Amino acid sequence: MTFELTKEYVEHIQELIEKEDSASIRTETESLFPADITGLLSELETESAKFLITRLDVERGAEILADMDPNERRDFLKAFTSEEISHFVNLFDSDDAVDLLNEQPIRVREEVIALLEDREQARFILDLLHYDEDVAGGLMQKELVKANVNWTVNECIEELRKQAEDVGKVYAVYVVDDFGKLHGILSLKKIVLAHKNTRIESLYDKDVIFVETYRPAEEVAELMQRYDLDALPVVNVQGKLLGRITIDDVIDVITEQASSDTLAMAGITGDVEEDDTIWQQTKARLPWLLVGMMGGILAAKFISFFEGDLKIIPAMAAFIPIIGSTGGNVGIQTSSIILQSLADKTGLDTTVGQRLIRMFAVAFINGVIISTIVFGFNLLIGNDVQLALVVSAALMSVVFLASFMGTMTPILLEKIGINPAVASGPFITTANDLIGYGVYFGLAHLLLNL
Amino acid sequence: MTFELTKEYVEHIQELIEKEDSASIRTETESLFPADITGLLSELETESAKFLITRLDVERGAEILADMDPNERRDFLKAFTSEEISHFVNLFDSDDAVDLLNEQPIRVREEVIALLEDREQARFILDLLHYDEDVAGGLMQKELVKANVNWTVNECIEELRKQAEDVGKVYAVYVVDDFGKLHGILSLKKIVLAHKNTRIESLYDKDVIFVETYRPAEEVAELMQRYDLDALPVVNVQGKLLGRITIDDVIDVITEQASSDTLAMAGITGDVEEDDTIWQQTKARLPWLLVGMMGGILAAKFISFFEGDLKIIPAMAAFIPIIGSTGGNVGIQTSSIILQSLADKTGLDTTVGQRLIRMFAVAFINGVIISTIVFGFNLLIGNDVQLALVVSAALMSVVFLASFMGTMTPILLEKIGINPAVASGPFITTANDLIGYGVYFGLAHLLLNL
Numbered sequence: 017m018t019f020e021l022t023k024e025y026v027e028h029i030q031e032l033i034e035k036e037d038s039a040s041i042r043t044e045t046e047s048l049f050p051a052d053i054t055g056l057l058s059e060l061e062t063e064s065a066k067f068l069i070t071r072l073d074v075e076r077g078a079e080i081l082a083d084m085d086p087n088e089r090r091d092f093l094k095a096f097t098s099e100e101i102s103h104f105v106n107l108f109d110s111d112d113a114v115d116l117l118n119e120q121p122i123r124v125r126e127e128v129i130a131l132l133e134d135r136e137q138a139r140f141i142l143d144l145l146h147y148d149e150d151v152a153g154g155l156m157q158k159e160l161v162k163a164n165v166n167w168t169v170n171e172c173i174e175e176l177r178k179q180a181e182d183v184g185k186v187y188a189v190y191v192v193d194d195f196g197k198l199h200g201i202l203s204l205k206k207i208v209l210a211h212k213n214t215r216i217e218s219l220y221d222k223d224v225i226f227v228e229t230y231r232p233a234e235e236v237a238e239l240m241q242r243y244d245l246d247a248l249p250v251v252n253v254q255g256k257l258l259g260r261i262t263i264d265d266v267i268d269v270i271t272e273q274a275s276s277d278t279l280a281m282a283g284i285t286g287d288v289e290e291d292d293t294i295w296q297q298t299k300a301r302l303p304w305l306l307v308g309m310m311g312g313i314l315a316a317k318f319i320s321f322f323e324g325d326l327k328i329i330p331a332m333a334a335f336i337p338i339i340g341s342t343g344g345n346v347g348i349q350t351s352s353i354i355l356q357s358l359a360d361k362t363g364l365d366t367t368v369g370q371r372l373i374r375m376f377a378v379a380f381i382n383g384v385i386i387s388t389i390v391f392g393f394n395l396l397i398g399n400d401v402q403l404a405l406v407v408s409a410a411l412m413s414v415v416f417l418a419s420f421m422g423t424m425t426p427i428l429l430e431k432i433g434i435n436p437a438v439a440s441g442p443f444i445t446t447a448n449d450l451i452g453y454g455v456y457f458g459l460a461h462l463l464l465n466l
Numbered sequence: 467m468t469f470e471l472t473k474e475y476v477e478h479i480q481e482l483i484e485k486e487d488s489a490s491i492r493t494e495t496e497s498l499f500p501a502d503i504t505g506l507l508s509e510l511e512t513e514s515a516k517f518l519i520t521r522l523d524v525e526r527g528a529e530i531l532a533d534m535d536p537n538e539r540r541d542f543l544k545a546f547t548s549e550e551i552s553h554f555v556n557l558f559d560s561d562d563a564v565d566l567l568n569e570q571p572i573r574v575r576e577e578v579i580a581l582l583e584d585r586e587q588a589r590f591i592l593d594l595l596h597y598d599e600d601v602a603g604g605l606m607q608k609e610l611v612k613a614n615v616n617w618t619v620n621e622c623i624e625e626l627r628k629q630a631e632d633v634g635k636v637y638a639v640y641v642v643d644d645f646g647k648l649h650g651i652l653s654l655k656k657i658v659l660a661h662k663n664t665r666i667e668s669l670y671d672k673d674v675i676f677v678e679t680y681r682p683a684e685e686v687a688e689l690m691q692r693y694d695l696d697a698l699p700v701v702n703v704q705g706k707l708l709g710r711i712t713i714d715d716v717i718d719v720i721t722e723q724a725s726s727d728t729l730a731m732a733g734i735t736g737d738v739e740e741d742d743t744i745w746q747q748t749k750a751r752l753p754w755l756l757v758g759m760m761g762g763i764l765a766a767k768f769i770s771f772f773e774g775d776l777k778i779i780p781a782m783a784a785f786i787p788i789i790g791s792t793g794g795n796v797g798i799q800t801s802s803i804i805l806q807s808l809a810d811k812t813g814l815d816t817t818v819g820q821r822l823i824r825m826f827a828v829a830f831i832n833g834v835i836i837s838t839i840v841f842g843f844n845l846l847i848g849n850d851v852q853l854a855l856v857v858s859a860a861l862m863s864v865v866f867l868a869s870f871m872g873t874m875t876p877i878l879l880e881k882i883g884i885n886p887a888v889a890s891g892p893f894i895t896t897a898n899d900l901i902g903y904g905v906y907f908g909l910a911h912l913l914l915n916l
Contacts, residue, residue: 209623274724313840319786323781340791342759
């Protein structure tokens with residue numbers, strides 16, 4: 017039922033482009049959805065892709081372009097003049113238009129806006145360019161259908177008819193007063209079922225959830241998810257209706273957030289992808305590898321203080337890995353659970369004390385089991401009982417310390433406004449490793465009378 | 467604008483419940499959305515929560531219950547009789563009803579279905595209980611509005627009026643033939659704007675994206691995201707329309723997937739939450755800690771073979787941590803990038819060869835920079851040049867090996883049908899660590915003539 021892009025298909029289209037066979041290209045791609053053509057374009061060379069998209073209806077071209085990956089689109093549009101870009105942007109939803117223009121150099125951005133035939137679109141765009149990408153204002157589109165609270169259903173339908181072409185998905189009509197202040201919402205279902213002369217006043221729903229332009233994008237996503245909303249009206253501080261955010265844009269926010277959190281956990285900065293250049297990938301990865309390396313150098317420096325001890329009991333070295341990895345694993349597990357809990361805004365906040373008590377209870381069970389097994393192993397392979405005790409005591413301490421760090425770090429990071437997802441990354445793992453080695457060698461030095 | 471749950475508010479409601487002041491409870495919670503009351507209930511004792519929810523309209527109670535966290539709800543409903551549960555389930559959307567019933571013991575499930583007053587709802591539920599949770603059939607609801615292709619718009623509106631109460635969000639009307647086969651879709655917007663006598667045949671959109679009942683949930687999520695759909699009709703193999711999946715359910719799939727991937731990366735099995743019991747948390751975390759511990763024990767056993775070497779050059783021990791952490795960090799970074807790329811189904815697949823070439827290029831740059839810095843550090847602190855060379859050569863090899871493992875493991879795991887997200891977890895990190903120690907001590911033993 018859905019389209020699957022194959023190598024053969026790409027080659028076939030490539031041939032048609034080389035023959036400049038515009039008619040066949042149109043017929044071949046007619047049955048595809050714009051999102052499928054977007055996928056096809058990313059497999060073609062820039063020149064071929066440009067040939068293809070300019071042979072299609074400009075409405076279809078605009079949809080395809082709106083659907084493209086931002087990085088790919090920025091490169092692709094270098095092959096277009098500002099005037100060519102403006103023909104497409106003319107037909108964009110205003111929020112998508114702003115996204116596209118923000119990827120462009122300032123000169124292109126201003127040229128495109130100046131060249132837009134649809135002057136209302138140009139006004140919409142200028143309005144929206146003020147907002148940061150990561151607040152409600154930066155997610156909203158100006159296209160929506162609003163109705164005055166004093167109208168009848170019939171007048172409302174007339175307005176809908178006027179706006180129908182500009183507003184892709186309507187979802188609902190927003191009800192405002194003479195000053196444009198948002199009063200409520202009227203679903204399309206109610207409009208379909210109502211009598212044409214009914215006054216909107218007696219029909220609309222006053223319990224409308226809205227958001228102010230300055231609210232952060234994560235809050236918007238959380239709201240729309242919590243209340244199962246398809247669209248969320250955006251107002252200014254006076255309550256005037258300025259735009260709306262639709263659910264598809266919020267899904268993008270949610271998935272991008274999840275993917276950048278995952279990358280942050282893995283020690284990767286920014287939203288890097290496999291097909292980015294080698295230099296971009298290095299730039300995203302090297303900083304955290306260097307953090308890990310610095311940790312390693314510090315550990316080396318630290319362990320070298322105990323070279324004398326190691327000369328006497330070389331078997332001590334064998335347990336460096338287990339100390340490091342146990343600390344790292346416990347720390348990551350703990351902070352991941354705390355992170356997840358911090359992201360869930362429903363219900364009352366748990367206090368830090370309650371959190372620590374629970375974490376320590378889990379740490380106690382895990383710690384006892386692990387140190388007992390390792391103690392047994394040490395006796396089994398004939399290691400010295402004292403060394404075995406030191407290793408297990410160090411493991412136990414490391415489990416507790418890593419649980420403490422894993423609990424506190426994300427909480428503190430969130431308090432000072434840093435994305436707590438980095439708390440599961442290499443920095444904290446490295447810190448946990450170092451603490452672990454400190455405890456291990458410290459205990460050994462003391463208890464083994466070295 | 468939106469409701470914020472405070473401790474004071476919870477205490478105030480708690481007092482009203484103790485006084486059994488039903489009237490005040492209703493007034494106090496009247497302005498809240500059901501999702502907010504769900505949050506409030508989770509802060510109350512089971513008995514108090516039951517008192518509260520049973521004092522509200524049963525429609526409102528049903529919405530609140532539908533919104534609850536599944537684990538919380540399972541515990542909460544233990545305080546209800548099957549008959550009480552059936553009153554709520556009567557008013558559920560069929561997909562939510564099935565979710566609730568699947569959490570219940572078989573006896574309760576069957577009693578509730580038998581007690582349902584709405585016999586159509588009972589039939590819907592029995593239909594849906596056949597499907598696994600993680601396929602399209604398990605996500606769909608039976609509530610939808612369909613119209614015969616031979617009807618007029620007016621007949622369609624009449625059908626909508628009949629169904630309006632049962633179908634929460636309509637989005638669109640599905641167009642079917644006399645045999646119930648899906649032919650197309652008709653948006654509410656078109657219905658509002660059309661003439662009442664227009665025939666549906668001339669109005670509806672034949673390009674409808676649908677999905678078969680057996681398709682996996684991730685495919686459904688990917689489809690709805692790629693094509694920006696609010697609702698997706700579900701058909702059987704004959705193309706007969708059986709139900710629809712709405713976007714809010716898919717958002718839940720997307721966020722659950724993201725959260726369980728993150729937990730998998732952190733070495734946590736299953737969907738554990740901070741407020742789960744200590745035993746549940748231990749069960750989810752201990753297995754992976756034991757994997758890490760086994761790795762540590764193997765490393766200890768392995769390093770102990772080189773005790774003789776360590777006695778001669780104790781400084782070697784100092785570099786065990788940097789070898790382990792570099793291997794671990796590079797492996798996690800690499801597999802996270804591959805994972806993200808595997809999850810993105812648009813465009814043609816990259817071949818394994820292309821992937822490895824890119825990864826090795828990045829590995830080369832990162833490896834050279836890190837080994838050079840560490841080499842410089844070793845000379846600076848006056849370590850032996852030969853040892854410095856061994857450490858840097860080992861680091862270089864570890865970066866390449868970890869890049870290779872990080873690329874291949876997720877690809878192979880996906881091929882054999884295991885969630886590749888576990889590839890960034892403790893198991894692979896442990897394997898990378900062990901390989902790293904092997905390379906390090908092997909090289910040292912050979913090059914330092916020990």
